Amino acid sequence: MHQLFHFKGGTTGQWRVVSMSAPRGEGLVPVAHIEVNRADHGPQPEGVTWRLQGQISNVRYATRTEITSMRARPAPLARAQSRFAALIPIKKSAAWWDLAQDERRAIFEEQSHHTEIGLGYMPTIARQLYHSRDLGEPFDFLTWFEYAPEHADQFEDLVAKLRATTEWRYVEREVDIRLERLD
Amino acid sequence: MHQLFHFKGGTTGQWRVVSMSAPRGEGLVPVAHIEVNRADHGPQPEGVTWRLQGQISNVRYATRTEITSMRARPAPLARAQSRFAALIPIKKSAAWWDLAQDERRAIFEEQSHHTEIGLGYMPTIARQLYHSRDLGEPFDFLTWFEYAPEHADQFEDLVAKLRATTEWRYVEREVDIRLERLD
Numbered sequence: 001m002h003q004l005f006h007f008k009g010g011t012t013g014q015w016r017v018v019s020m021s022a023p024r025g026e027g028l029v030p031v032a033h034i035e036v037n038r039a040d041h042g043p044q045p046e047g048v049t050w051r052l053q054g055q056i057s058n059v060r061y062a063t064r065t066e067i068t069s070m071r072a073r074p075a076p077l078a079r080a081q082s083r084f085a086a087l088i089p090i091k092k093s094a095a096w097w098d099l100a101q102d103e104r105r106a107i108f109e110e111q112s113h114h115t116e117i118g119l120g121y122m123p124t125i126a127r128q129l130y131h132s133r134d135l136g137e138p139f140d141f142l143t144w145f146e147y148a149p150e151h152a153d154q155f156e157d158l159v160a161k162l163r164a165t166t167e168w169r170y171v172e173r174e175v176d177i178r179l180e181r182l183d
Numbered sequence: 184m185h186q187l188f189h190f191k192g193g194t195t196g197q198w199r200v201v202s203m204s205a206p207r208g209e210g211l212v213p214v215a216h217i218e219v220n221r222a223d224h225g226p227q228p229e230g231v232t233w234r235l236q237g238q239i240s241n242v243r244y245a246t247r248t249e250i251t252s253m254r255a256r257p258a259p260l261a262r263a264q265s266r267f268a269a270l271i272p273i274k275k276s277a278a279w280w281d282l283a284q285d286e287r288r289a290i291f292e293e294q295s296h297h298t299e300i301g302l303g304y305m306p307t308i309a310r311q312l313y314h315s316r317d318l319g320e321p322f323d324f325l326t327w328f329e330y331a332p333e334h335a336d337q338f339e340d341l342v343a344k345l346r347a348t349t350e351w352r353y354v355e356r357e358v359d360i361r362l363e364r365l366d
Contacts, residue, residue, distance in 0.1 A: 057317050058244075060284060061284050064283040065287075067283050099245050101242055101243060102246040103246075132317065134238045135317065135318065136187060
C-alpha cells in the first residue's frame with residue numbers, strides 16, 4: 001500500500017503557520033500556510049512555494065513489546081481537539097546512516113529512549129512519521145505532531161527531551177514549523 | 184545521497200535476457216534486454232516495455248559484526264569476469280511488514296541465516312539490494328547478483344538456500360530474470 005503524502009507550503013492550506021525556525025542547518029522559505037494531503041499527480045494548486053513528500057512505512061526500530069505499549073495508548077490524528085500541530089523535517093548525518101542496525105537501535109532506544117519518551121506523551125500528543133530519505137528528498141523524515149492548545153507545554157517538553165538525546169547529535173538539519181488548524 | 188536506479192526491460196540494453204520465470208505470484212511481461220542505469224528524468228529510450236526502480240539505502244538488519252565480515256570479503260559489481268547476472272524482484276506480504284523490527288530481524292537472521300548464507304558465497308557472487316517499497320513500486324526489493332559463468336552452479340545453490348528459509352514464506356511475489364552481459 002502506497003501511502004505517500006505531500007506537505008505543500010504556500011499561500012493557502014488548512015494549517016496556518018504560527019512560527020517557523022531552523023534549529024539546525026538551513027531553514028525553509030517562510031510560508032503562511034501548509035496543505036497536507038495524499039500525493040496526487042494532478043496539477044499543482046497555485047501559490048505553492050515548496051513541497052515536501054514523505055511515505056508512511058514500516059517501523060524501523062520498535063520491538064513488539066514497544067508496539068504493544070503504543071497500541072495500548074491510541075493517539076489518532078485528526079481529533080477535533082487537536083487544533084495545534086508541528087511539522088519538524090529532519091535530516092540525519094552520513095555518520096548515522098553508515099551505522100549498522102544494532103548500533104542505530106542502541107542509540108535510538110537504549111541510549112536515547114526515543115520510543116519511551118514518546119510513549120510518555122501518548123495519547124495526549126498524536127504523532128506520525130513520514131519517511132523521505134529513499135525518495136531523494138532534502139530531509140530524511142517529516143515528523144508530524146498534533147495536540148490540543150492546552151497541551152502546548154507538554155509538547156515543548158517532549159521536543160526538548162528528544163533534542164537533548166544522543167540520537168539528536170546525528171541530526172544535521174532540522175526545521176520547526178508550528179501550525180494552527182483553520183476551521 | 185540519492186542513488187536511484189532504473190531497470191528498463193525492452194528491446195535494447197546492455198544485459199540480454201537468458202530466461203524469465205515467476206516462482207511466486209504474477210510474472211513480468213517478457214523482454215529481450217534489460218538496461219540498468221542511474222535514474223534520469225530525460226526522455227525515455229524507445230522500446231521500453233516496463234521499468235522498475237530501486238534505491239540503494241542503508242542496511243536494515245545487518246549488525247556491525249556482520250558488516251565487518253562482509254567488508255572483509257569485498258565483492259564489487261561490474262567485474263570483468265562477471266558476465267552473468269540475475270535480477271530477482273521480490274514483494275513480501277503485509278504480514279511481514281506488520282512485524283516489529285526485532286521479529287523481522289529474528290526471522291531474517293536468527294532463523295533464516297540470510298546474511299550468513301550470502302557471506303558463504305562472497306566474493307564469488309556480487310550482490311546489490313535496491314529498495315523499492317517506499318517508492319510505491321510493485322515490488323519491495325530489486326535483488327541483483329553478478330557472477331562469472333563458471334560459478335553459475337554456486338549461484339543456483341545460493342538461490343535455493345534462500346528460497347528454503349522461513350523468511351521466504353513471507354515472499355508473495357518473485358520474478359527471476361537471468362541475464363548475460365553484451366560486450
